[in-house]
Every structure is written in structure tokens, then in C-alpha cells.
Amino acid sequence: MAEKILEIKNLTKKYGSQTILDGIDLSIDKGEVVVVVGPSGCGKSTLLRCINSLEDIDAGEIVHDGHKIGMVFQSYELFPHLSVLDNITLAPIKVQKRDKAEVKKQALELLKRVGLLDKADSYPRQLSGGQKQRVAIVRALCVEPEILLFDEVTAALDPEMVREVLDVMLDLAKQGRTMIIVTHEMQFAKAVADRVIFLDGGHIVEEGKPKEFFENPKTERAKKFLDVFSFDDYLKDGEGI
């Protein structure tokens, strides 16, 4: 039995009269990689934001027993006035009061691992989107979180840069990190996930092993959603609209 690291009970979130998340129950084990998919507006991002206390919740509870949570955003959100290295070391040094030299060493090792050692002294504006996002991941890692949240981190990237970011995330999964990933990259989801959650209308409509979910979705809603990503029908009959 794996150790439970995060438990969400009956989570409900409303914006005004609109219910975004409607009684979500979810528990995450240590080392598990959970991918959350679903149509836009289904509450995926809101779920992550609630877990990270960026949103107040209206009902239910989120139990993480003091486990530290880190988050990577779609729009990177690096600090533009700081160099790459300072972006990474700011929180460990100023918030966690850790030793400067030790933090710097760790930051450089992580940068090396994602292939950006030579960018340590660059500023965010000098980097490509994919490079910025890899820096953002390193920055999140450097505060040593036990749970990592990824909110559509490749959605703003050019296709050829998507891969370099996904590779970093695959590497993290291999290291046994606990991750909750919101993404539209279905092939990636299939490869990285231990479990897939399909969210629609604020409910968990379906969840299961990635192979099961992507090849034999149980619900109509999930089937319809997954069809959007496939061009099989078009290729089959070869006719236009």
C-alpha cells in the first residue's frame, strides 16, 4: 500500500453562481503521476489552483499534511528583473533561508540536467519559450516540493519546443516525483501517467489507467472528448466536409 500524500474530499469551488468544481474526491499517492484531462472550462486549472491555495474553496477540504507543493504555470511567470540563476535561488535563499552556496550548487546541477547550464546568467527575455519553461520547472524544483503541479505548461509553446519541456517532465516522473499534470498533449499523457482523470462540468467523469482510458474509454463523454484529438474518421472515408 502506497503512502497517501494528498487527499481531496468533496472539493467545491464556485465563481459567483457558477459551480466550477462540484464535489471532487481525489487522493494521490506518493510518487504517483496523475494527469488531468478535459475540455476547456471543465475546472482542470481551478483544481490545481485550489490544491495550491491560490483559490479559496467553497466546501470540502484539501489535506496535504504540510507536504510542500510547487507549481509551474502555462505562462512561465519567471521574474523578468532577475537572471535565470536568481530566479531559481530567490525563494530558497530568501524564504527558506538556506545556504547560498549550497542552493547555487543545486540550481546549477538542475540547470545542467535540463540542458541550460549556459543560460544561468541570462535574463528571461533572452530565452525561448521552451527554455523559459524549463527554467520555471527548475525554479519550482529548487524549493524541494513534494508535490509538483503543472498547469498546461506546454500550451503556449511552439511545437518543436513542446518536446524539450515534456522530456524534462518524463525525467521527473522517472525519478519518482509526485506530479499532477493538466495537459492537452494526449500522447504525452498516455506515456507519463500512472492514472488519468477525466474532468467535465466540475465532476470527475472517468478515471483509470492511461491505456484503458485512451483505448477504451468507458463513458460517452470521454469518447467524444478523445475523438477531438483523432483524425481517423477523416482518413477512413477521405471525403471533405
Place this chain on the structure above:
Amino acid sequence: MNWEFIEKYLPLYQKAAVLTVKIGLLGIVFAILVGLVCAVVLYYRVNIARQIVSFYIELSRNTPLLVQLFFIYYGLPKIGFAMSAEQCGVAGIAFLGGSYMAEALRSGLESVEPIQRESAKSLGMNSVQTMRYVILPQAVSTSIPAFVANIIFLLKETSVFSAISLMDLMFTAKDLIGLYYKTTESLFLLVVFYLIILLPVSLLGSYVERRVRYAGFGS
């Protein structure tokens, strides 16, 4: 132009210039502090404090410095706050400049994307750390052009100090004109000294503007 006259009274202008710069800069330092506090109050929408700050800003921006100085110099002693003329000058510039600095910095603060705050929070920073290390540096760099314009404006506003009998540049020029009727020479010196003070500020300002224009990085 009577150069002998100019040479004779040059030291008087030098002394006045020192006084102008001293009171002006001291006032500006306080103005920036007042502005910082006000801008942060407005940015976080702190209740009650925000209403007070808004009232102060309207009062300060919609009354002339001359009136403010009269109030500080002649009015405050009546309720037991007597200050020297120099202190009144500093207080006047701080009172007037505080609101301008507040508005400059507030627009800088608001130009920082709110998601940067979330990003900082996700790294474990509290709101003071977020303000100090993330929001303020970006806001200040955006506000630099407005700051420089305000500093130049405030230094020029010191010319009304003569009304509370501070021997600043304007006072000196008016005095000499009154005493010797050397209008051309007195005014020539006045212009030259204002330029000596303000041109370097202006040039330094453009240099700093160019150096810290990093607010758009990252996006």
C-alpha cells in the same frame, strides 16, 4: 550685461543654489517615502487607509504648493506645530510630491501582472517578500520615467519658497532686482543656476531610464 555685478553676486547665488538643492532633495526623499507607503496602500486596497490616502492625494494635487506652504508655515504653528522655514520647505515638497510619487508608483505596481504574485506565492513567499523581491523592483523600473519627471517638477516648484522667506534662488534674484534694479543680470544668473541644477538631473534621469528598462523581460 554688467559682468562685475555678476561676479560680485555669484557667491550669493551659489549659497541660494545649495539651499534650493538641499531642501529640494530632502523633500523629494520624503516624497518618495510618502509615495511608497501610499502606493502600497492603494495597491493592496487596504480599507480606511485607502480612503485616507485617496483624500490626501486629491488634496495635495489640487492645491498649489504656495497655499500648502502658507498652511504649513503660518497655519500649523497656530495648532502648536511650529517648524523652521527650512523644515517647512521640506515638508511642503514632501506633501506635494508624495501624491505625485504615489500615483507614479501605483501605475507601476498595477502594470505588474497579478499572476506574478501567484507565482511568488507558489514558491512560498509571503506578501511582504513578494512585494519586496518581485513586485516592487518591476514596478520601480516601470515608474522611473515618471519619477524623473516628478523630481524635475518638484525641484522647479522650490521657486515658491521665497514666500516663506527662504533664501532660495528665486528669493535671491528678486532681492537683487529690488535692491539694485539689475534685472537682466539677476534673471540671467537665475536661469543659469536653475539649469546647472536641473540639466544634470535630467541627463542622469535618461541614463537611469535606459539602464533599468527591464520591466518587459519575460513576457
